[in-house]
Ligand code: SF4
């Protein structure tokens with residue numbers, strides 16, 4: 001069993017100090033649903049970027065450029081918050 005720390009040993013705010021361990025853990029491997037983004041429909045409001053719990057929405061120069069599927073868990077929040085009239089993200093079944 002892993003050598004777990006007690007809560008008294010955790011850093012203040014439970015911040016993650018070892019980002020390498022986080023980046024090595026490709027959480028996208030757990031996904032059963034995949035977001036499919038339409039660049040043509042997207043209006044770059046970036047609401048999905050605000051709400052994505054995995055920081056998987058890729059943005060450059062204020063514009064969405066894609067979704068990082070290495071870490072996306074397929075929760076569907078991005079599709080749910082994308083404006084209904086725009087509907088730029090569809091969730092589809094993951095095929096492995
Ligand atoms: S499905 Fe969830 S984890 Fe993946 S990009 Fe959308 S909000 Fe982020």
Ligand code: SF4
Pocket residue numbers: 037041042043044045046047048049064078081082083086088089
């Ligand atoms: S919420 Fe929808 S329209 Fe807004 S940036 Fe994301 S994909 Fe594009």
